[in-house]
Amino acid sequence: xxxxxxxxxxxxxxxxxxxxxxxxxxxxxxxxxxxxxxxxxxxxxxxxxxxxxxxxxxxxxxxxxxxxxxxxxxxxxxxxxxxxxxxxxxxxxxxxxxxxxxxxxxxxxxxxxxxxxxxxxxxxxxxxxxxxxxxxxxxxxxxxxxxxxxxxxxxxxxxxxxxxxxxxxxxxxxxxxxxxxxxxxxxxxxxxxxxxxxxxxxxxxxxxxxxxxxxxxxxxxxxxxxxxxxxxxxxxxxxxxxxxxxxxxxxxxxxxxxxxxxxxxxxxxxxxxxxxxxxxxxxxxxxxxxxxxxxxxxxxxxxxxxxxxxxxxxxxxxxxxxxxxxxxxxxxxxxxxxxxxxxxxxxxxxxxxxxxxxxxxxxxxxxxxxxxxxxxxxxxxxxxxxxxxxxxxxxxxxxxxxxxxxxxxxxxxxxxxxxxxxxxxxxxxxxxxxxxxxxxxxxxxxxxxxxxxxxxxxxxxxxxxxx
Numbered sequence: 001x002x003x004x005x006x007x008x009x010x011x012x013x014x015x016x017x018x019x020x021x022x023x024x025x026x027x028x029x030x031x032x033x034x035x036x037x038x039x040x041x042x043x044x045x046x047x048x049x050x051x052x053x054x055x056x057x058x059x060x061x062x063x064x065x066x067x068x069x070x071x072x073x074x075x076x077x078x079x080x081x082x083x084x085x086x087x088x089x090x091x092x093x094x095x096x097x098x099x100x101x102x103x104x105x106x107x108x109x110x111x112x113x114x115x116x117x118x119x120x121x122x123x124x125x126x127x128x129x130x131x132x133x134x135x136x137x138x139x140x141x142x143x144x145x146x147x148x149x150x151x152x153x154x155x156x157x158x159x160x161x162x163x164x165x166x167x168x169x170x171x172x173x174x175x176x177x178x179x180x181x182x183x184x185x186x187x188x189x190x191x192x193x194x195x196x197x198x199x200x201x202x203x204x205x206x207x208x209x210x211x212x213x214x215x216x217x218x219x220x221x222x223x224x225x226x227x228x229x230x231x232x233x234x235x236x237x238x239x240x241x242x243x244x245x246x247x248x249x250x251x252x253x254x255x256x257x258x259x260x261x262x263x264x265x266x267x268x269x270x271x272x273x274x275x276x277x278x279x280x281x282x283x284x285x286x287x288x289x290x291x292x293x294x295x296x297x298x299x300x301x302x303x304x305x306x307x308x309x310x311x312x313x314x315x316x317x318x319x320x321x322x323x324x325x326x327x328x329x330x331x332x333x334x335x336x337x338x339x340x341x342x343x344x345x346x347x348x349x350x351x352x353x354x355x356x357x358x359x360x361x362x363x364x365x366x367x368x369x370x371x372x373x374x375x376x377x378x379x380x381x382x383x384x385x386x387x388x389x390x391x392x393x394x395x396x397x398x399x400x401x402x403x404x405x406x407x408x409x410x411x412x413x414x415x416x417x418x419x420x421x422x423x424x425x426x427x428x429x430x431x432x433x434x435x436x437x438x439x440x441x442x443x444x445x446x447x448x449x450x451x452x453x454x455x456x457x458x459x460x461x462x463x464x465x466x467x
Contacts, residue, residue: 037082039343039350052071069324072422083338098338107424111427114431117296144251155206163288167276175194192433193443195440195443196443199426206414217388222405224402367454371413378424384413411454
């Protein structure tokens with residue numbers, strides 16, 4: 001009856017929309033779905049990004065000239081274009097879902113508040129006061145090692161690399177500027193080098209702290225205690241930190257010219273001391289930065305260093321300075337969501353777990369698994385959560401120690417997170433210091449050393465005793 005009515009109305013030149021919806025309800029175009037995307041094709045947006053960024057930089061003969069946001073935009077457009085089995089509207093919706101993921105948005109709010117805090121702190125003179133204090137208490141030869149150990153201690157205490165970077169990178173950039181003004185020169189007194197010292201120390205604590213989200217994720221997925229994981233982890237990364245600290249003492253000996261430290265205005269040290277103290281207490285980072293911003297305003301207004309208009313201007317300039325970083329974060333989130341949707345992450349997992357022989361191979365596969373997952377998610381905690389269950393299955397199947405597995409997950413995810421130019425930590429540090437992420441990576445000694453020793457611990461089956 002329905003079909004006859006439809007044919008009669010069709011003959012009369014009428015194609016009722018309600019009939020078409022009923023007739024084709026539940027029917028989808030399956031041309032693209034008939035050919036599922038291969039794993040390599042799903043991962044190809046990452047290759048496009050790297051090729052555009054690296055090749056363009058090589059052609060320009062300048063790795064700092066090519067905006068990383070431009071490379072991500074091209075790769076994102078490519079990722080949307082190759083997506084199969086979806087309409088254009090659905091592809092863009094998937095991309096937008098990744099760009100608007102709650103973790104991505106939380107990081108963006110942190111970027112906004114961090115930019116505002118850093119700019120207002122600079123306006124009231126807090127950075128200058130902190131730099132003067134550092135130059136006063138740290139002799140030239142121990143300046144670099146002192147900054148590194150301070151970053152290690154603070155990140156260990158607060159459990160977040162981002163919080164450590166927010167607190168210390170502006171100070172590091174200020175010290176680099178003062179060294180340059182004092183007549184010091186060379187690659188070991190540059191802003192990228194001193195910024196990298198802070199970033200390296202920040203990952204030390206992110207990897208070890210009992211309140212770090214990566215530590216929590218690694219131990220929960222492997223069903224071991226944080227204390228046990230710490231005992232294994234510290235034997236791998238403590239030697240790396242010691243080696244790098246000694247290296248910084250050696251490199252600090254090249255600082256023969258130290259600028260005169262200006263007067264220390266103790267009141268202006270309050271914002272940074274307060275931010276560190278509140279973070280150590282366990283307060284959420286957005287709340288910490290909001291309070292820090294309010295304290296900057298109070299000190300600036302009372303001391304006459306800043307009025308209402310200049311306060312708002314500082315906030316605006318700080319947020320604007322984070323603009324490129326915010327765009328990159330959203331583009332990366334959207335592109336990586338498409339990679340995940342198209343099966344790129346599953347392809348990595350299946351490929352790495354297909355052929356495993358022995359405990360050494362099992363541990364190497366877990367390290368590779370979380371590393372590649374981190375490349376595809378740009379978030380070390382998410383990478384651990386994503387691969388944790390698979391790592392647990394491998395651990396049970398090959399009789400691995402869960403404490404060692406948790407350590408591998410945490411260490412290698414932090415390693416990759418510290419070396420990708422689109423990771424939140426490097427983007428944050430670059431934004432606060434006003435430099436490029438690539439310029440920081442060149443000087444990240446601690447993550448490289450941590451990776452070498454972690455790989456050695458797998459190959460030589462170390463440490464042999466954990467208790």
